[in-house]
Amino acid sequence: MSQPLVLDGLKVAEDIKSKLQARVSSLKEEGVTPCLATVLVGDDSSSATYVRMKGNACEKLGIQSKRIHLPSDTTTEELIQCIEELNQDPLVDGILLQHPVPSHIDERAAFEAISIDKDVDGVTSWGFGQLAFGFGKYPCCTPAAIMAILDYYNLPIEGKHAVVVGRSPILGKPVSIMLLNRNATVTTCHSRTQNLSDLVKQADIVVAAVGKPNFIQGDWMKEGAVVLDAGYNEGNIGDVDYEACFEKASAITPVPGGVGPVTISMLLKHTVDSAELRANQ
């Protein structure tokens, strides 16, 4: 079989960002500087890296990055208090709470405290519900990135059988709903799924969102499947055994350089969307 199309996330991200550039410029002409507040709790080094990458990506595009770093002994109440202040701040368009927070904090309660109008990372239950019912403003960024990649490469979704491996609130569940709303038939699999490989073998579109390095095997793939790897494990390794799946797929995202960069650009897009709503108030 011919080689698959390698879905270049850097190219998709550049395309999204170049369109945002003009929107940021015209917002600034109106006196509105889009602003993303990032909240990092504690000293986890990879979380710190992620937050820094997001903040830097904002600034490169002219979006203000308001970086809040709370100590690791922050309580749930203190974190919620901080988020509520950001909710009230008229100059903040979006709030990103970096996952994971230290384990003594009720992370879900903190996520839920984010105002739906500023939930540009798409983490609240209300945001998920609105997304599911077809009128969500800010879908969760990684699922939105997966959809953006499919759309950039004009890969058909309607009528296709999509198999999503994973069911987390910020990845498996929202990407399942987004594919369903685009008229795919969707099977959501997880750790309790029996005969996982048989299910994946039926998929026209495979989304790997399981968080286990090289978990999805090449011999699970139907010839010609489209493979989207949202995994990002230590050592830049995805959830998909890339070499093996490359042999079967018609299109595949690499790791790194696949879903990851597009995820950040979706966060920027949602922040600009929110700033435009502020400008039009």
Added chain:
Amino acid sequence: MSQPLVLDGLKVAEDIKSKLQARVSSLKEEGVTPCLATVLVGDDSSSATYVRMKGNACEKLGIQSKRIHLPSDTTTEELIQCIEELNQDPLVDGILLQHPVPSHIDERAAFEAISIDKDVDGVTSWGFGQLAFGFGKYPCCTPAAIMAILDYYNLPIEGKHAVVVGRSPILGKPVSIMLLNRNATVTTCHSRTQNLSDLVKQADIVVAAVGKPNFIQGDWMKEGAVVLDAGYNEGNIGDVDYEACFEKASAITPVPGGVGPVTISMLLKHTVDSAELRANQ
């Protein structure tokens, strides 16, 4: 093959209601009468019948039924105003807006106006999001009824492959999420699904929620499947070809007398749940 277990919704409903009876009595001893407000808009005769059935079921159990009937020329704004008054009324525990409303009304906007604390019918996007993330208070009643039937008969869910035919906000989507949260592997199918019969043939659990009489065929069934028919079409006909599926299923809900009566009892249960929260305030 031996005859399937007929899943008797009337029996399940009686079991739920008998447990509610004691809870209603003790609430009344505390001076709290649970109250469900039903809102009917216009003169559709089957909607009027449904609302009356729900109101009567409330009263039979000692739950107050506050029945509001608005004229068919009610505007979206007027309907939302009515719902907001019910949201504010401290003696109303739950609000049911009977679907469908006349077509000139923005039904989704009206549903969304219901306070999440009184959304005992489980129709708001926020309620759906909380349900999806595992902390919903009042799941949508028909999906909750399906789960209650499975549980009443101790039918296993974890690890099973459930195929849901339908993706509406009040049936297909929430039942898919509830089955997923109970560790089923879930495939959600709909009008754009290709090879529907091949997918249904793989199902250990089939949920029919498509609104087409006798749509699901007997020869689509795997031997031993559990079949739940949430359809209710004109002439008391379900979405499942009952006679044909009866031959294959290990358990099946009849229509009528299956999912329908349990749905109403879930509405009563959620109203009592809400009244208990009021009593404990």
